[in-house]
Amino acid sequence: MNDDFDPGLDLSEQLHELLCTAPDGLGEYQLIQLLKARQCVHIPNQPLTDRLALFRTHFILFNALYRLRDRLWASQSSCLQISALNIQLLPYQPGSRELSEHDPLRDYYLDLSQLSYTDEEGVAKLLLSFWTRMHGSDEKQAALELFELEDSTQPLNFATIRHRYRQLVSQHHPDRGGSTARLQSINKAMEILERYYGRV
Secondary structure, eight states, rough: TTOOOOOTTTTTHHHHHHHTTTTTBBBBHHHHHHHHHHTTTSSOSHHHSHHHHHHHHHHHHHHHHHHHHHHHHHSEEEEEEOOSSOEEEEETTEEEEEEOOOOOOHHHHHHHHHTTOOEEEEEEEHHHHHHHHHHHHHHHHHHHHHHTTTOOOSSSSHHHHHHHHHHHHHOOOOOOOOOOHHHHHHHHHHHHHHHHHOOO
8 A cells, every 4th residue: 555545545546446456356354454454544453352333334434435426427437336344446337237236235335324323232222133133034044145145156055154254253253353343244144044955
């Protein structure tokens, strides 16, 4: 990263600069750590072990990412892929209808009242209701998406799922710099997939 990074830049501009230096994309935690290292004034300067601070940091980050995605799309300069585990700039593809379709996650993160009115009790409820609130009633699909196995070319069996689970736990464990909330989501996804794929 260059030394003239300006912490006063709009957060979406800072994210764009960071993502331009990472062609393979960056995870949410990586982005947060890079912003903190550069003394970004837009995210809470609090430990992510605090659930409310974690939620607010996550929300502010994703609000900026969705604003950036809209701006890049409008200028036809590139496409921003936002997924649970990787955020990546991709070449603009004319004719893609991705942004014209209703996106409940985009609507959620661009609604700043969600940030203003969510307290610690609200964060606890969000964690408990994450699967049904964000993804409707299809918990299996939500779990596969979090594991990034929904379009897998490998045989989808319990061995594949267990292998992916171990990779994700290793990557996102708090002892290795990951977040407790993300690890809880990974564990919840594994519980769901065990019900569908069993321990065969």
